[in-house]
Amino acid sequence: MALLDSNEWQDLSGKLAAASTSVQVQELRAEWIGRRGRITLALKALSNLSPEERRQQGQVLNAAREQATRLIDERLEQLRQQEEDRQLLNERLDMTIAGVEPKVGLLHPLTRVRRLLEDLFLRMGFSLAYGPEIETTWYNFEALNIPENHPARDMQDTFFVDLPGMVLRTHTSPVQIRGMEAAAGSLPVKIIAPGRVFRRDDDATHAPMFHQIEGLVVDRGITLGDLKGTLVAMATELLGASIGTRFRPSYFPFTEPSVEMDVTCAACGGTGCRTCKGTGWVEILGSGLVHPVVLQNGGYDPQEVSGFAFGLGIERLAMRIFGLDDLRPLYQNDLEYLMAFDRYTGRPML
Ligand SMILES: [Zn+2]
Incomplete structure (x- = not known):
């Protein structure tokens, strides 16, 4: 069972790089390692194999799941960091802008x-x-x-x-x-x-x-x-x-x-x-x-x-x-x- 060849890894890392929101990344997580994800389903299918094949494929798939998890988490962290930088930039106080002078009353x-x-x-x-x-x-x-x-x-x-x-x-x-x-x-x-x-x-x-x-x-x-x-x-x-x-x-x-x-x-x-x-x-x-x-x-x-x-x-x-x-x-x-x-x-x- 040929799973996760180099093309597929390129597919995942390309899509992760293109994802610009955490929602898009979470969709990829579901697609790959969610309850009905590609790797998850492949792991479930191992029970149909002989013990020897199951051991071999199992190692490969578990390593693939770990790697996919790491890639997804890294991308999420990247996006969070970008968002924080954007906020800091937007909310930066410009001390050179003239303030709003408060209205001060005076006695009649x-x-x-x-x-x-x-x-x-x-x-x-x-x-x-x-x-x-x-x-x-x-x-x-x-x-x-x-x-x-x-x-x-x-x-x-x-x-x-x-x-x-x-x-x-x-x-x-x-x-x-x-x-x-x-x-x-x-x-x-x-x-x-x-x-x-x-x-x-x-x-x-x-x-x-x-x-x-x-x-x-x-x-x-x-x-x-x-x-x-x-x-x-x-x-x-x-x-x-x-x-x-x-x-x-x-x-x-x-x-x-x-x-x-x-x-x-x-x-x-x-x-x-x-x-x-x-x-x-x-x-x-x-x-x-x-x-x-x-x-x-x-x-x-x-x-x-x-x-x-x-x-x-x-x-x-x-x-x-x-x-x-x-x-x-x-x-x-x-x-x-x-x-x-x-x-x-x-x-x-x-
Ligand atoms: Zn006079």
């Missing part, structure tokens, strides 16, 4: 200005205080010496809510009363109260919701000089050492006397232009000495203590710091617009 410009103010006043020894945005008319008006017939209570300005005696607060000043109540007669009271306020206003420089920061100091012997020193220090730090400031008499129901603070116009530097209506000054906040009625409503005796208070619009200050002439885009969540503030480097921002 109004948040940055609020934090700038908070940081400044906390360093001056103030502490933070907060009040509700839906407020009673007592805290929003009466306690602040704003009588029933005052224009601030007009439907034009105030958002009334569907609850008796409640409004959306029109300013952060109610926190003056709440702050004095919380201090419960102790001295000094020295708070700032940042927060949202609401008025029926909507144009390029007014939004129906905007932010204020309220300041209140109550102690023995507080004068307009303390007010002026505090606010000039604030303006100098926020707007630069060369900023000019002036205080003008004004009127607010909850302060007496009342003063408005002006700073030199950013557009003309104080020489006079259209922005400042030729005066060289722009108003940035209202302030004054706390009205005796307000001190009383907060639980303090105006014969013993005095105080000053101020309130400024965070939007207005942000417009000044960032040089904006319209505040509305600040609320429109246009990412491109807001991200442009990233390039603002004129001042260390928190």
